[in-house]
Amino acid sequence: TSGKIIVNASLALHHIQSDRLRSETIARVKEMQPGAFLLIEPNVDHYEPNFHRRFQNCYRHFHHLFQVIDRIGQIGTADKNALKLFFGREIEDIIGKDDKDRFEKHEPASQWIDRLKASDFTIKSDLLKAPVEAGCGVEISYR
Known part of the structure; x- marks a missing residue:
């Protein structure tokens, strides 16, 4: 089959137990050279010790x-x-x-973004340029 693959990691990567393994998993995805990598995770810190x-x-x-x-x-x-x-x-x-x-x-979105950047992914989203509010007190921002 021809064409690029799309990797969908919706609500999955937060189950990986360690920071090192999370980074390694994202690096492996990058090695696959996907046409797109969809990483969807809650923006909250439940990794907090x-x-x-x-x-x-x-x-x-x-x-x-x-x-x-x-x-x-x-x-x-x-x-x-x-x-x-x-x-x-x-x-x-x-x-x-x-x-x-x-x-x-779960981890804050900034942690996932840092991992993506460390693996040389290009982040394509205008939502990361400024805080975004979406009802019920939810706010998304990147430092």
């Missing part, structure tokens, strides 16, 4: 996420509760397990 700060980050993140779920008009209460139950399992992982047993280790 300090429990109190991680708890605060978790609370803010899921508080806003649950607000968004509550505002979805196209689904009923049962489906909204099912979504919250799904994310409740993530909350349990983030604040209820020892670090070695956790898999929901």
Whole structure:
């Protein structure tokens, strides 16, 4: 087959346990010379080793996420509760397990961007030039 491949890493790379392995994975993707690399991750720090700060980050993140779920008009209460139950399992992982047993280790977008740049990826997005706000108190920015 001809043409370039597209690598879709949607909500996947935060499950890689160490910073080194995350960087190595991104470097391996770069070696594949993809036509596009889609990296989609929550912009929150659940990799934080300090429990109190991680708890605060978790609370803010899921508080806003649950607000968004509550505002979805196209689904009923049962489906909204099912979504919250799904994310409740993530909350349990983030604040209820020892670090070695956790898999929901989200990081700020800036960390992922730094890894992409270290692997010589070109970042193509006007969203990184200025802070972006998107309802419910969500803000995305890059230093």
